[in-house]
Amino acid sequence: KLGMAFKKDDNFGEWYSEVVVNSEMIEYYDISGCYILRPWAMEIWELLKEFFDAEIKKLKLKPYYFPLFVTENVLQKEKDHIEGFAPEVAWVTKSGKSDLEAPIAIRPTSETVMYPYFSKWIRSHRDLPLRCNQWCNVVRWEFSNPTPFIRSREFLWQEGHTAFATKEEADEEVLQILELYRRIYEEFLAVPVSKGRKSEMEKFAGGLYTTSVEAFIPNTGRGIQGATSHCLGQNFAKMFDITFENDKGSRSMVWQNSWAYTTRSIGVMVMTHGDDKGLVLPPRVAPLQVIVIPVPYKDVDTTAIVNECKRIVETLEKAGIRADLDTRENYSPGWKYSHWEMKGVPLRIEIGPKDMANNQARVVRRDNGAKADVPTADLVEQVRVLLDGIQENLFETAKQKRDACLKVVNTWDEFIAALNDKKFILAPWCDEEEVEKDVKARTKGELGAAKTLCTPFEQPDLPEGTKCFASGKPAKKWSFWGRSY
Numbered sequence: 001k002l003g004m005a006f007k008k009d010d011n012f013g014e015w016y017s018e019v020v021v022n023s024e025m026i027e028y029y030d031i032s033g034c035y036i037l038r039p040w041a042m043e044i045w046e047l048l049k050e051f052f053d054a055e056i057k058k059l060k061l062k063p064y065y066f067p068l069f070v071t072e073n074v075l076q077k078e079k080d081h082i083e084g085f086a087p088e089v090a091w092v093t094k095s096g097k098s099d100l101e102a103p104i105a106i107r108p109t110s111e112t113v114m115y116p117y118f119s120k121w122i123r124s125h126r127d128l129p130l131r132c133n134q135w136c137n138v139v140r141w142e143f144s145n146p147t148p149f150i151r152s153r154e155f156l157w158q159e160g161h162t163a164f165a166t167k168e169e170a171d172e173e174v175l176q177i178l179e180l181y182r183r184i185y186e187e188f189l190a191v192p193v194s195k196g197r198k199s200e201m202e203k204f205a206g207g208l209y210t211t212s213v214e215a216f217i218p219n220t221g222r223g224i225q226g227a228t229s230h231c232l233g234q235n236f237a238k239m240f241d242i243t244f245e246n247d248k249g250s251r252s253m254v255w256q257n258s259w260a261y262t263t264r265s266i267g268v269m270v271m272t273h274g275d276d277k278g279l280v281l282p283p284r285v286a287p288l289q290v291i292v293i294p295v296p297y298k299d300v301d302t303t304a305i306v307n308e309c310k311r312i313v314e315t316l317e318k319a320g321i322r323a324d325l326d327t328r329e330n331y332s333p334g335w336k337y338s339h340w341e342m343k344g345v346p347l348r349i350e351i352g353p354k355d356m357a358n359n360q361a362r363v364v365r366r367d368n369g370a371k372a373d374v375p376t377a378d379l380v381e382q383v384r385v386l387l388d389g390i391q392e393n394l395f396e397t398a399k400q401k402r403d404a405c406l407k408v409v410n411t412w413d414e415f416i417a418a419l420n421d422k423k424f425i426l427a428p429w430c431d432e433e434e435v436e437k438d439v440k441a442r443t444k445g446e447l448g449a450a451k452t453l454c455t456p457f458e459q460p461d462l463p464e465g466t467k468c469f470a471s472g473k474p475a476k477k478w479s480f481w482g483r484s485y
Ligand SMILES: O=C1CCCN[C@@H]1CCCn1cnc2ccccc2c1=O
Pocket: 081, 082, 085, 086, 088, 089, 108, 109, 110, 111, 140, 159, 160, 204, 228, 230, 258, 259, 260
């Protein structure tokens, strides 16, 4: 498939669907909200997993795999965590023609699957900290508009579940994991995010507090939660009787965390960097960083050109660069340029007779189209410099675009104007939940209501007497507000 039918700034939804399909990341499936993840997506997921897994192993996380299924009564165990989510739970009710005795739920998350066993495994403080991570799929049978990677009824994630003897240890880990999520987004996906704390209304109801990294999509003017790291306090310990014998010989409840990032992160990257030629991949997550294309010429020795391409690919691969060549004879060089641009490959190397004669390679950047003739002797070094330059340029460009959407407001009218202008809003808030609910009520409409996205850890100065933009009461903090995914 060559060329895009939709432009990013004209029809974002159609553009996005076209990019994820034409770049061969996604194949649509015949069940709504379910998608096939093809190698071009899975290889990105695997590159992120490689980084994250290595980092959490340094934090002493151990790999587990728990069952996909959970019984009804165990799922209902923690009331406030389930309330509101119940409609999304998918149930198995039959096997073959016969009904199951009792319906079995498919995990939408694994707290209730795991914690009865945490209770069994944790006896004394010597069993702590317990640090459990699993890479798996979860199912949430949502009904709002399904979007590849961003909102699907099944998705892949990692979920970490940890238990500590003290709140201090839990508090520390919440932030260590949140920093890893920031690195996933900013250092790998080249997407700027804001670290902060969710409001009492937006947090995970079953927990004590929720922190998150929040991204923003300028084209739609919507915030999007990138990843989340909760301190659960002792709520689940109470429900599932997860206690340990403390040094006074009595029993104490553990302090727990749970945290996750999902395949949604890939969708955020696509939305952030993609352009009207298709996907644009940050080199650190590109399954292929360099594509080498022979440009044969009539009555010129094509074999020599193809051999030079092979030599270049081998040299790059030996240097740890993910490279390949496209020698398909039934496609023109021009067709190949468009094809690999659609797939977002960061660098293209063209080798024609002139390049051969001059012992050079024509190197073309996907992010800004810049072309350079590089002596083949310097190729590895120059490719590394270019790949780092692309990674940096994509992040800086995304950061500038996101910051250009940021609007600081002080009054309701400014807030509404900014909301209608698709801005990422920073506003002084009195921190009252009634006001949060009121803002939702006053902004609901077909685009969805505005809500708090997070209260950023980095708080701008809040002068004495600053008033809440919505209630006029004394403001207590600056918070990010906006419509969201
Ligand atoms: O975020 C995380 C991080 C990873 C572990 N789980 C927590 C909290 C999940 C919250 N949640 C989200 N959707 C749900 C859907 C159905 C049932 C339950 C739930 C549910 O508990």
